[in-house]
Amino acid sequence: TTVQEHAPNPAAGDPNRPIGFGRLQRKEDPRFVRGKGTYIDDIVLPGMLHGAILRAPVAHARLVSIDTTEALAHPKVLAVITGKDLQALNLAWAPTLSADVQAVLVTDKVRFQGQEVAFVVAEDRYAARDALELIDVEYDTLPPVIDARRALDPGAPVIRDDIEGRTDNRIFDWEIGDAAETEAVFAAADVVVAQEIVYPRVHPAPMETCGAVADFDPIDGNLTLYETTQAPHAHRTLYAIVAGIPEHKIRIVSPDIGGGFGNKVGIYPGYILAVVGSIVTGKPVKWVEDRSENLMSTSFARDYIMQGEIAATKEGKILAVRTNVLADHGAFNATAQPTKTPAGFFSIFTGSYDLEAAYCKVTGVYTNKAPGGVAYACSFRVTEAVYLVERMVDILARKLEMDPAELRLKNFIKPEQFPYANKTGWVYDSGNYEPAMRLSMQIAGYEDLRREQLEKRERGELMGIGVSFFTETVGAGPRKHFDIVGLGMADGAELRIHPTGKAVVRISVQSQGQGHETTFAQIVAEELGIPPESIDVVHGDTDQTPFGLGTYGSRSTPVSGGAVALVARKVREKAKFIAAAMLETRPEDLEWEKGRWFVKGDPSAGKTIEEIAMAAHGTMTLPEGIDGNLDAEVTYDPPNLTFPFGAYICVVDVDAGTGHVKVRRFIAVDDCGTRINPMIIEGQVHGGLTDGVGMALMEIIAFDEDGNCLSGSFMEYLIPTAMEVPDWETGFTVTPSPHHPIGAKGIGESATVGSPPAIVNAIVDALTPYGVTHMDMPCTPARVWEAMQGRARPP
Ligand code: MCN
Ligand code: CUM
Structure with a gap:
């Protein structure tokens, strides 16, 4: 290329x-190119069992009965878990990231093809899969809602009859912009064009599918959960709330991830089932889905039907954009996005243009399809927004007989x-x-x-x-504007400088291939002048890293990257006080150049960050208020996106x-x-x-x-x-x-x-x-x- x-x-x-920014080769690659990465399926614990999920063959059906007798009789099967069993533990339904609930295992009704019906735990993966075929399930099929355009028809089957008082498939109506002002601009415009634009349902399809290894220790009550997750800390808090396991007893480890692309933000039934399986059997349980399970049941992307309209003068000044969107969210509203924005950041459909008015309305509906919607490098549905406005601008260019590049430049x-x-x-x-x-x-x-x-x-x-x-x-994002299930979207960073000047930085975000072990080291290197190879980046383990909301919406550099720069600056400031004591001068008389503090006007009198680190841990009398290390921590709440x-x-x-x-x-x-x-x-x-x-x-x-x-x-x-x-x-x-x-x-x-x-x-x-x-x-x-x-x- x-x-x-x-x-x-x-x-x-x-x-x-x-040192610092530049084309540094990736620090993580020596292990990846040698096949030494540790992905979820590489994790093997002593006595580990294997789980497999029985999935519904139909899209919409009442569950009549499940008979697990034969599966349980399989010599290698240790447990078969059904929705009824989960009901007894109050775990049959779990909250989603969008204030809805999702069935962990079906109790009443199947709502999409591929939905989780039962979970088998066996001695090996083959036995678990074989035993699925021994489970006898009777379904009473119902007419499904597949076309989102039909979801709100009077008389359409109500998919979510589990929610009290629900009589239709509407999830939300959300609008933004000024409808009246936009209408006025459209009414007065020389040229108006309209087009229905469909962004079809697609899937992130990461190379590695989703999986988990759950290890519950019944003696001390500790749960260690290895998971393919982009957001370990947020998951831990949710597990604590859902399962009632005290948060300090839960450790989430996100090992090397073979691609996430938003597919690994949410909490899937399989993760919860691995935990239940481990609690029930007293042994570690691994669950790893296959390709079909990944494509059919985990978070899809897009599925927006957009009615677009654009208004302009005949000279090609774009005046306004307006759109009405039908959003297919599948059977459960499980989109991973900030709580206050049910259509993600779709409202950036105004694009890169100076408009007089804009308005959109988004209607979210349930259908008998897998849940999800916000994934696949979408920047929280900026994908749909950009596609809408950039297609509309081209359609306008055609109408005006203008060059599409010229039209953009003009606006x-x-x-x-x-x-x-x-x-x-x-x-x-x-x-x-x-x-x-x-x-x-x-x-x-x-x-x-x-x-x-x-x-x-x-x-x-x-x-x-x-x-x-x-x-x-x-x-x-700014924590006051954005949260996920109530958790404000800020990120922590901790930096420790060892006595010999080597460093470790601990971050709350999680790489799935983006190279954080390299770039976050480069940020510290740039700020402190320590070479990046002397800086280790620790991520993906809630016991080892500060709290933060994780990696999605390309937020790692904007949020966590900011945290890392600031924590390094905090260390630099602390180093200044120690350097001043070492040089027997006042901190305000020192000047920074990459890697060292020196006396203003006397560059030869200086101390490198390595020398300062050693002194901080040494026997020198430290300045008032400075403790004996060169460590710091921050939480960064960005002022804007x-x-x-x-x-x-x-x-x-x-x-x-x-x-x-x-x-x-x-x-x-x-x-x-x-x-x-x-x-x-x-x-x-x-x-x-x-x-x-x-x-x-x-x-x-x-x-x-x-x-x-x-x-x-x-x-x-x-x-x-x-x-x-x-x-x-x-x-x-x-x-x-x-x-x-x-x-x-x-x-x-x-x-x-x-x-x-x-x-x-x-x-x-x-x-x-x-x-x-x-x-x-x-x-x-x-x-x-x-x-x-x-x-x-x-x-
Ligand atoms: N970077 C940089 N300079 C910048 C901005 C970013 O050098 N000005 C570097 C970063 O330091 C980081 C990488 O580029 O190493 C991506 O940074 P950023 O834009 O902050 O995005 P995130 O790290 O938050 O990654 C998330 C984003 C999302 S949301 C999806 S989806 C996606 C994507 O990353 N998933 C990916 N790229 C992916 N790449 C791989 N290999 N695998 C995925 O699952
Ligand atoms: Cu929208 S996919 Mo990325 O935000 O994990």
Whole structure:
């Protein structure tokens, strides 16, 4: 893959310099490339048993009876747990992250195909799986609700009859923006265009599926739970509340994670069942799901049906955007997102444009499908928002017969307007959009591409050029605005400098492949001048790390990264007092240069951080109020979120005979503020762009009308490989966040958010000769071909 770097990075300094920010090779990779990572399935405890879940074969059915006699008689089976057993423990239902409840095991009714019905604990994985077939379950099938558009029909079957007083499938209605003001702007506008835009249900499909190893010690009452989780601390608090196990008796360990992508934020029934299995048998119990279980029952993403409208003057000044959304949340409202925002951060659908008005209404509904919705590098549904506005802007460009890049350039929020308050309540901390857009056009050779397209069109060849520009809101968040089940979204950091000047930093967030062991060491290195290889990063173990809300919504750098910079500065300040005592001078007479304090005007009189660390632990009389170590801790509550942005250009060739789409080029210019490790950033961007190709061209979790999941394996749920993606061409600009301690913004989800609209815009652009103005993802050859015949098919 070629990488082009097209902008200077003032914050990065010399990229080859050993200390601080730059292209440092990943500290975690020596163990990963040697196959020495420890994933959940690598954890083996003495006497460990294995669990397997019996899942419902139908989408909607009353549970008539379960007979476990034969399964229990299996010589290797130790326990079979049903919903009834859990009821006796008051554990049949568990609270979700969205103030709903979810069945751990079915007691009354099956609500989606693949739902958890019983749990077998056996001596090995094979016996546990074999015994599932010995359980006899009788179901009384019910008509399912599969199409979200039918969920609110009068007379639609009520899925959640477990909730008292519920008579329909409506979960919530949520609106934001000023409806009347927006209506007035639309009524007076020269041009209004409307389009229904569907973002289909997709799945993060991490390489490693979900799993847990539960080890409950009946003597001292301690529960150690190894889990594939992106948020160990939040999970611990929830287990304490749900299971009534005192919080200090619970230790959650998140080992190496083979990809999370939001799939590993929530608490799944399997985790709870492993715990119950361990309590019941008195032995450690491992549960690891297979690929079909992962695709069919764990957190999906998107599933938004959006009615989009955009208003503009005839000169192309965009005035307002309005949308009405139907959100399919599946059978339980288990989306992982801040409590006060039932549609996540969808309200950033105003995009990167200076609008006069904006309004949206989102209606969440239950259907007989797996629960979830907020996952797959979505930045809390910024994916859906960006897709909506970037498709609408392209449709408007077509209507106005304007170039889509020109239309965007004309409407960007101007640099002097930042901090910019948009019409739905966000305050964009910083931005400088035009240079990013121009850089992407320059890398692409935009004018030449348009010329090439014209020539090809004359020859009947279908070439498309798609542009998208996005602004994300990541780094939740100010604790006063954002919480997850009541836990404020702040993060702790602890830094300890050993006597010899080596360091260990403990953080509350959890890497699933993002390289935190490297980048968080780089932050400490940059602040203290200790080389990154002398700094260990500890994460993923609640007994070893300070409390914090975990990794999702690209919040690790914005929140935990801030905490780490601040804790290092705290140590630096403490070091100053000790250095002053060592140099027999006053602290205010000292000056800092990377790695040492020295006397102002006398650079030769100084003490390195290593010397100071040794002295702090030594016999010297320490200054008043300074204790004998060089350690510190902080909790960081950010003042605002960060607003990374990017300009993407995609070039596609469409085969007029088959409808096959080839993504020929993709140019991605990202701005995530100060860049800690450009190599890791590029990795994040390459991965996200690949996600975008997957969603735009091939990925969908589909159902038949009975609610059978049609995408339960990688034979049906297609994900892109190196064969389907081009050599990515990346560039960047640097607009530091004004409020973040090191000016960094998140990058982990940017490319997944920004790339699908660029690809679809390119495909629709290619199909212009056929009069196509919109088509829904995934743009498979069959669908593209149908669109060319004037028959767009709904997903
Ligand atoms: N980084 C940097 N400079 C910046 C911003 C980030 O060097 N200005 C580095 C960070 O230090 C970190 C990485 O880039 O090593 C990603 O940082 P950040 O944007 O803070 O995102 P998180 O670490 O919080 O990761 C979460 C994000 C999410 S929400 C999803 S979903 C996703 C993603 O990361 N899941 C991933 N990228 C993933 N990458 C891998 N390999 N695996 C996943 O499961
Ligand atoms: Cu929305 S997926 Mo990530 O936030 O873990």
